[in-house]
Amino acid sequence: DVKVTQSSRYLVKRTGEKVFLECVQDMDHENMFWYRQDPGLGLRLIYFSYDVKMKEKGDIPEGYSVSREKKERFSLILESASTNQTSMYLCASSSDRNLYEQYFGPGTRLTVT
């Protein structure tokens, strides 16, 4: 079974803190994605990566950066957390052999106070 894991299920941070959200997949997938999910807005793509050290902005990249130093790991970084970044963050991965199927992690619910 494909497994996508996220480092924390729940996280509480203070405004201005630097926050790291980690995602690891065990299927050697080329593509990895970070989404945020808010009530009434669905999932919105923040960043995605199609290879190690390669990244592309999604629809809402402002206030976020990403890092992919190894194929299995994709990190989302909030340089200076703000209250409007309180959200559910979901990571996903997909293979170039089957682009249409994204596997999702369980999500990290981040609260910024």
Add this chain to the structure above:
Amino acid sequence: KQEVTQIPAALSVPEGENLVLNCSFTDSAIYNLQWFRQDPGKGLTSLLLIQSSQREQTSGRLNASLDKSSGRSTLYIAASQPGDSATYLCAVSRLREYGNKLVFGAGTILRVKS
């Protein structure tokens, strides 16, 4: 810019009812459309994928249809069960050179009462 809308936002039905969830999208130039299920506090599970050239897909009690020209898809759930209670999300694909970027609707929260 592609926008995906799902109606209704929430639905509560008694067990055994047949029900329809609706999804509409503004740009008909999609590559495919997927329906996902999300249980509380969990990630997404893909239910059905319809290629842009297809009209429908079926899996067990689920049937999804696609009318690309009108920008609409429906998810039909037959003989609903309490275990079907979840959030159902629709997403359309915009195929790029790398990866497969999805645009999601806000979801329909379904509750099936026993």
